[in-house]
Amino acid sequence: MISSDVIRGYNDTIILYLLLENESYGYEISKKIKELSGEKYIIKETTLYSAFNRLLKNGYIESFYKEETFGKRRTYYRITGEGRHYYKEKCREWALTKEVISRFVKEDL
């Protein structure tokens, strides 16, 4: 299991990735993260929703409601153009970060 402290700074990026193709909502995203990570990373609810607020504040996602016939009303999110741009930036940053850390963290010792 991965501690979120390690992924800190990439939770936003992970969420944006899951919104690239389809709009979605909190619970679904958290399940997808769990699933796609092979159960190795499970995002905490509070972490997830605070990430949504941050992303909204920065204009990287938009929220809206859908007409639901039943169930508690969900807040849906969709990625914005700025969000896509930010995602790409973070991807480039990640490539660099990975490269730099690998100079200090040797998996073969």
Next chain:
Amino acid sequence: MISSDVIRGYNDTIILYLLLENESYGYEISKKIKELSGEKYIIKETTLYSAFNRLLKNGYIESFYKEETFGKRRTYYRITGEGRHYYKEKCREWALTKEVISRFVKEDL
């Protein structure tokens, strides 16, 4: 330049890496980090010294003084057995983290 939020949680590991072979002191370590990262990561002084304190507290490093004939007295650090053990653990964790994040962060978009 890399945002430190990403490396957060790996600063300690980076420092331990530099102490694996030789004992060293703050300023030298910060210069080595800059050098080895190809100037892509420059650790802040306060971050560095707070990392030393954390590592000391956890018993991963030991501090001592050397007889210096001139200059301001330096605090030297050397890695402990527990420190080596922790370093190896973090290396394994890094391999996993890298794997998981790469499922969400696509460099080829």
Next chain:
DNA sequence: TGGGATTACTACGACAGACGAAGTACGACT
């Protein structure tokens, strides 16, 4: 019909790590 599980959040507060600003102290060079 009753009670727990699951879905879908929200609010509050604590904590750890990073970092900016500033200060101290010494030596070397100019």
Next chain:
DNA sequence: AGTCGTACTTCGTCTGTCGTAGTAATCCCA
């Protein structure tokens, strides 16, 4: 005498994560 480089220390702030708890609706099974 002043600046630059070395080698730290202290203090306070900020951000992101996360524990705890609460709300509210539906679903499932006995």
